[in-house]
Amino acid sequence: MLSDIPRDALLRPLTRNEVVGMLVRLTIFGAATYYSIKWVVEAFDPTQKQKNQAKKRAEQLMKQIGVEGVSLTEYEMNIATLLVDPRSIKVTWRDVAGLDEIISELQDTVILPFQKRHLFCGSKLLQPPKGVLLYGPPGCGKTLIAKATAKASGCRFINLQASIGRVFSLAVKIQPCIIFIDEIDSFLRNRSSMDHEATAMMKAQFMSLWDGLDTNASSQVTHTYVDHRMWMQQYCTHTHLYALFLLIGCLNQDKTLDQKLFLVQFQNAAQREEILRLILSGENLSNAINLKEIADQTEGYSGSDLKELCRDAAMYRVRDYVRKQQMKQIAQQFQLDEEEHVDSTQLRPVTQLDLLFGLDKMRESKQATATADPANLREVPLD
Numbered sequence: 001m002l003s004d005i006p007r008d009a010l011l012r013p014l015t016r017n018e019v020v021g022m023l024v025r026l027t028i029f030g031a032a033t034y035y036s037i038k039w040v041v042e043a044f045d046p047t048q049k050q051k052n053q054a055k056k057r058a059e060q061l062m063k064q065i066g067v068e069g070v071s072l073t074e075y076e077m078n079i080a081t082l083l084v085d086p087r088s089i090k091v092t093w094r095d096v097a098g099l100d101e102i103i104s105e106l107q108d109t110v111i112l113p114f115q116k117r118h119l120f121c122g123s124k125l126l127q128p129p130k131g132v133l134l135y136g137p138p139g140c141g142k143t144l145i146a147k148a149t150a151k152a153s154g155c156r157f158i159n160l161q162a163s164i165g166r167v168f169s170l171a172v173k174i175q176p177c178i179i180f181i182d183e184i185d186s187f188l189r190n191r192s193s194m195d196h197e198a199t200a201m202m203k204a205q206f207m208s209l210w211d212g213l214d215t216n217a218s219s220q221v222t223h224t225y226v227d228h229r230m231w232m233q234q235y236c237t238h239t240h241l242y243a244l245f246l247l248i249g250c251l252n253q254d255k256t257l258d259q260k261l262f263l264v265q266f267q268n269a270a271q272r273e274e275i276l277r278l279i280l281s282g283e284n285l286s287n288a289i290n291l292k293e294i295a296d297q298t299e300g301y302s303g304s305d306l307k308e309l310c311r312d313a314a315m316y317r318v319r320d321y322v323r324k325q326q327m328k329q330i331a332q333q334f335q336l337d338e339e340e341h342v343d344s345t346q347l348r349p350v351t352q353l354d355l356l357f358g359l360d361k362m363r364e365s366k367q368a369t370a371t372a373d374p375a376n377l378r379e380v381p382l383d
């Protein structure tokens with residue numbers, strides 16, 4: 001074929017027009033190949049439909065929370081579907097009882113820097129913590145606090161089970177943002193014989209992201225001095241559950257900050273009384289209710305235990321109501337005169353006895369759980 005081209009045409013340098021023409025042809029050919037391959041790959045990808053739906057949902061959510069013009073990778077797009085608009089969070093500080101000290105410290109160190117940025121800009125000492133760690137036994141209010149904090153700060157909120165790298169990169173892009181990881185210990189400890197290495201890698205990745213996020217000086221994300229590895233190790237192996245949330249988008253670029261750690265644990269009797277009062281507020285209570293008596297007898301109970309106790313107590317009057325209605329029907333069938341007038345639409349008030357019954361039931365179920373706990377069984381001597 002080359003023999004068809006005149007020899008002098010092969011030897012002379014190409015003209016400008018020839019070079020431009022060749023470049024145009026190469027560009028068109030390259031683009032056509034790229035889009036054809038992309039089209040074929042997409043056509044054969046069974047997850048494409050879900051991806052498109054996730055993209056749509058993420059775009060909608062981003063718009064709703066006021067983020068526009070940010071380009072996201074496919075992974076970030078998936079995480080973005082977990083975004084929560086703080087206005088849609090129902091929990092407020094008023095839903096948390098007995099934890100006033102923690103709440104007031106959170107308000108000063110976490111909420112204020114978001115709300116009054118200008119006050120914190122000028123001073124290295126006044127920098128807010130980059131991360132906040134809530135830890136403690138289950139059912140004591142960590143999730144409540146995390147949600148109330150997100151609501152009060154007005155931050156974008158990502159509530160996730162476990163997906164790490166992209167979460168951080170998305171959070172950096174849409175900062176300010178709170179990342180909330182509930183029960184992260186179960187993710188960090190969750191292993192099988194197969195995934196030991198993978199878990200270790202994820203753990204390492206999490207640690208490095210948690211530690212630094214970004215070393216870029218122009219980033220609004222900071223390093224801290226606290227050794228989180230120690231915390232992680234300690235709390236991933238020695239406590240059952242904790243929730244964790246990080247703040248991103250703080251103001252400083254300096255390494256002078258500490259991490260804030262809050263122990264959310266079992267409350268004392270006075271705090272338990274406050275929790276009981278909050279849980280029962282809005283209920284029809286008998287005048288003789290004595291919450292102090294219940295609080296004094298519930299040492300070691302979590303907030304969720306107290307809620308369960310109150311729920312049971314409140315149920316007794318529903319059972320009473322149903323029983324009375326049945327008796328009424330029987331009396332009507334036998335055309336007996338009813339001595340007592342029963343209001344057919346109202347439940348009776350919750351009484352102290354209901355609460356004490358609820359307490360008994362709770363004790364029984366706690367005892368049963370303690371006996372069934374394999375950890376306890378292991379400690380029983382075999383001989």
Ligand SMILES: Nc1ncnc2c1ncn2[C@@H]1O[C@H](COP(=O)(O)OP(=O)(O)OP(=O)(O)O)[C@@H](O)[C@H]1O
Pocket residue numbers: 095096097098099136137138139140141142143144145182183241242243264275278302303304305307
């Ligand atoms: N301090 C509290 N004030 C009011 N209610 C509480 C409190 N602590 C717990 N509760 C009740 O118990 C429920 C569970 O609490 P929450 O989910 O916040 O616990 P948690 O500490 O996050 O537990 P876990 O570690 O299991 O996730 C709450 O929805 C609430 O009804």
